[in-house]
Amino acid sequence: MLTFHTPLDLVRERLPEVPVACVRPERVSIAATWFRDNFPGDVLYAVKANPSPWALDAVYAAGLRWFDVASEQEIQLIASRYPDAKMAFMHPVKSRKAIERAYFEHGVRVFSLDCEAELEKIVCATQRAEDLTLIVRLAVSNQDAAYALSNKFGVSEEAAPALLQKARRYADNLGVSFHVGSQCMSPSAYRDAMDLASGVILKAAVTVDVVDVGGGFPSAYPGMTPPDLELYVKVIKSAFEGMPVVMNAKLWCEPGRALVAESTSILARVELVKDGALHINDGSYGNLFDAAHCKWPFPVKAHRADGAFEGGEQTFKLYGPTCDSMDAMEGPFSLPADIREGDYIEFGMLGAYGVAMQTRFNGFGDTETIHVEDLPWTSMYAVVEKRAASAARRPGRKSPRRLKVVR
Numbered sequence: 001m002l003t004f005h006t007p008l009d010l011v012r013e014r015l016p017e018v019p020v021a022c023v024r025p026e027r028v029s030i031a032a033t034w035f036r037d038n039f040p041g042d043v044l045y046a047v048k049a050n051p052s053p054w055a056l057d058a059v060y061a062a063g064l065r066w067f068d069v070a071s072e073q074e075i076q077l078i079a080s081r082y083p084d085a086k087m088a089f090m091h092p093v094k095s096r097k098a099i100e101r102a103y104f105e106h107g108v109r110v111f112s113l114d115c116e117a118e119l120e121k122i123v124c125a126t127q128r129a130e131d132l133t134l135i136v137r138l139a140v141s142n143q144d145a146a147y148a149l150s151n152k153f154g155v156s157e158e159a160a161p162a163l164l165q166k167a168r169r170y171a172d173n174l175g176v177s178f179h180v181g182s183q184c185m186s187p188s189a190y191r192d193a194m195d196l197a198s199g200v201i202l203k204a205a206v207t208v209d210v211v212d213v214g215g216g217f218p219s220a221y222p223g224m225t226p227p228d229l230e231l232y233v234k235v236i237k238s239a240f241e242g243m244p245v246v247m248n249a250k251l252w253c254e255p256g257r258a259l260v261a262e263s264t265s266i267l268a269r270v271e272l273v274k275d276g277a278l279h280i281n282d283g284s285y286g287n288l289f290d291a292a293h294c295k296w297p298f299p300v301k302a303h304r305a306d307g308a309f310e311g312g313e314q315t316f317k318l319y320g321p322t323c324d325s326m327d328a329m330e331g332p333f334s335l336p337a338d339i340r341e342g343d344y345i346e347f348g349m350l351g352a353y354g355v356a357m358q359t360r361f362n363g364f365g366d367t368e369t370i371h372v373e374d375l376p377w378t379s380m381y382a383v384v385e386k387r388a389a390s391a392a393r394r395p396g397r398k399s400p401r402r403l404k405v406v407r
């Protein structure tokens with residue numbers, strides 16, 4: 001992978017023709033190491049957040065060996081890259097063939113479910129295997145999350161006890177899981193979900209071997225400054241201690257966003273300025289799905305290859321490159337008023353659900369990946385972050401961006 005010190009250096013030297021993912025694998029290492037050292041249980045990286053080889057390698061190099069996979073493609077990717085990795089197939093809806101191949105060809109033993117029909121599929125497709133870890137996903141409140149995930153999956157509190165009892169009959173190990181929603185802004189959401197899980201377990205009167213608190217751990221975006229991650233871990237740890245589970249029950253989490261969001265920014269080129277809007281070469285069918293469809297507040301910065309911007313800032317709406325009028329990012333994005341064709345816009349904090357979401361619609365979708373050495377916009381990993389910031393300021397090295405440490 002090519003390396004540039006900063007995205008601006010890259011713009012000056014290469015004038016990239018297609019969008020560029022400016023990646024900082026060391027930020028993934030810092031995040032994964034933090035989770036490894038601070039979460040009091042097993043950390044399963046949610047591959048869907050960013051399945052790029054450099055991101056997976058950074059997670060693996062930090063010592064994480066568990067991966068939360070949602071599809072056969074993700075299973076094959078992890079199995080081929082890391083033969084010693086352990087995988088949990090955490091999509092609550094899987095085809096029988098996918099379950100069968102996961103179990104018999106890839107050694108997957110952990111499967112999630114949220115209804116009896118899926119339990120029946122898992123039991124049949126694995127030929128009534130006796131070494132299954134079955135994780136029952138519970139529906140929990142997503143009210144503290146910026147991105148709710150509660151509409152589609154999760155058994156209701158009322159129906160959960162009966163499902164747990166049925167799953168217990170086939171499970172070597174039985175677990176409960178939930179997802180409090182992505183970018184969860186309040187640690188108490190985990191405690192509330194764990195309290196709900198405790199109630200359901202007591203009603204079912206089953207032994208439970210695994211508590212999986214899912215993903216949802218936040219990153220920092222403009223206007224969204226979450227509490228310290230330490231607080232999330234503290235709340236989870238204390239709630240876990242009070243749960244009616246077996247003595248040596250395992251605690252798991254499945255972070256996606258929190259491990260990768262800070263690592264990547266996306267560089268897109270302005271192709272046209274028209275009627276107060278900017279048409280750029282990346283959009284909702286590319287790396288900017290969340291900016292378009294969720295109005296996610298990604299930070300932006302403009303880069304000019306051959307000079308400086310003059311005058312003040314102005315707010316712009318952005319259009320992506322495809323012919324679909326839904327390929328639009330309302331923003332508003334505050335950028336230099338004199339921005340013009342050939343300038344570049346860098347979107348920060350796009351390591352999660354960025355490149356992972358891109359399509360080939362309309363023939364677009366090429367993205368270059370380039371390693372950059374500057375700091376991300378913000379970081380949740382305050383202590384390690386401070387160390388990295390002082391290293392970046394060492395003599396002879398120009399620090400391109402002041403680091404805002406979230407605390």
Ligand SMILES: Cc1ncc(COP(=O)(O)O)c(C=O)c1O
Nearest residue numbers: 046182215216217254255256257
């Ligand atoms: C089952 C499961 N686990 C983990 C994650 C990762 O969530 P996050 O990126 O919010 O940490 C997701 C995201 O959709 C998920 O569906």
